[in-house]
Amino acid sequence: MRVQGNYILVNCGACGRLHGFQRAVDASMARRDCKSCGAELAFLRPPRLPAFPLRRRRLARITAIAVLALLTLGVGYVWRLPDREQSILMASNLRFVVDDDGESWRAIAPICADIEQLPPYAPELLVLAEDRRFYWHPGFDLIAIVRVIAGGSGGGSTISQQLARTLVGNDRSNSLMRKLRELAYALKLEWQFSKREVLQMYLNNVWFGSGAYGIESAAREYFGKRASDLTALEAAILIQSLPQPAVNWHSNPARSRERGERLLVAYEQAEGPLDARSRRISAGQLRRREIDSASLFDSIRREGFPVCGGRQLLVTTINPTAQIYAELALRRFVYRYRQHGAGNGALISLGRNNEVISMVPTVDRGISQYDHAMVARRSPGSAIKPLIYLAALQAGWRLDQSISALPFVDSATGWSPRNYNGRYPSRVSLLQGLTHSYNTAAVRLLQDVGMDAVRQLATDLHFEYEPMSDLGMALGAGTTTLKELVELHSVLAHGDDRGDAFLLWGAISMNTWTTCDWEQRSPTPRLTVSDQQQITRALRNVVVNGTARHAQAGALAVIGKTGTSDEYRDAWFIGSTGALTTGIWVGNDSNTSMRGVTGGDAPAEAFSNYMTNMNASGLANDE
DSSP states (O other): EHHHHHHHEEEEEEOOOOOOEESSSSSSOOBOOOOEEEEEGGOOOOOOOOOHHHHHHHHHHHHHHHHHEEEEEEHHHHHHSSSHHHHHHHHHHHHEEOTTTTSSSEEEEOOOOOGGGTHEEEEEHHHHHHOEEEEEEESOOOOHHHHTTTTOOSSSOHHHHHHHHTTTTOOOOOOOOHHHHHHOOOHHHHEEESSHHHHHHHHSSSBBSSBBBBBHHHHHHSSSSGGGGGOOHHHHHHTTTTTTSSTTTTTHHHHHHHHHHHHHHEEEEEEHOGEEEEGGOOOOOOOOOOOOHHHHHHHHHOOOSSSOOOSEEEEOOOOOOOOOOOOHHHHHHHHHTGGGGEEEEEEEOTTTTBBEEEEESSSOOOOOOOOTTTTTOBBGGGGGHHHHHHHHHHTOOTTTOOOSSSOOOOTTTOOOOOOOOOOOOOEEEHOOOOOHOHHHHHHHHHHHHHHHHHHHHHHHHTTTOEEEETTTGTTTOOEEEHHHHHHHHHHHSSSOOOOOOEEEEEETTTTTTTEEEEOOOEEEEEOOHHHHHHHHHHHHHHHHHHHHHGGOOOOOOOOEEEEOOOSSSSSEEEEEEEEEEEEEEEEEEEOOSSSOOTTTTTHHHHHHHHHHHHHHOOSSSOO
């Protein structure tokens, strides 16, 4: 058989006659016969598959099943790695690496900066120093891997792989399984996030040495300025320290500067020359702030760890930036009121699902380690009054209806409450009664609504309160915790029950890098739209015209209530702005009295300071 042009020439094997067929002839025909002798032309026979021995067929079948099983397991494993939302929480919140015994731990507290606010050369210097093919590869760099295998210089991990390792606690074990997990998570991160987002998450979480996680912390630690104000040389010095964070601007400034300038030369070759100002180092006055991670870890340990088994990474609900603002605000105003007998304080700030955005269990851990945020039971004073007024609204009262605020005497015990402002109007509206916190009006309202109705409402709202007397409940004569009060006011602000406050989103197993016990919840409606609108209107009036005027925070619409217990032992303010509900307590561990400190003083002022900073940082977003 031979080919000639568009024809195939075939000799009959029997008689030798030459036959010609067009190349387009359908070769799937069963047979073609010789026109002279009728013999079958063998070249058109369908090809036969080779007959493999039985042993080979079994081996092929087993191999195919094994490959399919590995692919299935691989997809299943990647599915169990953190998803997009979980990765964002890991990259932005306080994390704890906890050893098997649950006692040994270390905190990772990234202070996040928006990559759009950074100088444009900062991320480009990172790519140039760590991963030059970052914008081209899918999460792993095959060229770099081959170079490492061949014994070349440099590392094989991409920025995406380094981010994957960083997010789960910076596991640097040299095992093949760790490298495979790193590769799988890096591919998932690349699939879930843009290149720009990956760079931002990396810059905000990578370790720069000297206690600094993230470029914002590093800029403050080494140069006393914001990351947005870094010069090109300062940014290069920081980024060049990443392979060896121990060799940094503090420990070896000469070596750090030399390496930074070398990186700048490479950057200028690629991007063009920089001006003289960009090559300067100009130290500022800002300080890097530490948070009280030990007190937070004590609270988490008391609540109990997720069941992951072995070493694990705890992903908390705490935003480190919000935590810094909370600690600074509370300390500032507790210390300011020390001359008035204030010795301690606590703060809890809850987010959309009652996750704890920030929490200060005690102002000074060196003096007191007792948790006044979630454990200590204190008298709430007038901070409980919104519960009484809400019960009245549910019973059919309206805010414009009036009630007597004249002096009141309990006929059974002779008990007579006093109004803080010394005024006893004959009639006040419910709106005025709550705005100015008239005790006599609250007691009469409780009598009208009935103690049973208020107890039932507290039960429905999951508010735990231990009253000392029936009528005394109207004034907060009893005990509760700051956590319970903030949860109650969260329901009042939003109209739904978001569950108990919690400190952990979940955990990551350090053995498998997979999530476990991740928090999932949805709000449950508790209040009608009308009741919720009326109570928030009244609480807004408390801040604008009443006892909580010091709690106003710029353009934010604040609602809330002050509270002061007998003999000034406790001062409270619980307020809400959009998605956040924050409660602050000021008092003394010994339960001794302060000198005239009310909820409208230190707690309200601390709230204003905290929320003003939160709003300036974009953390006080509305729903």
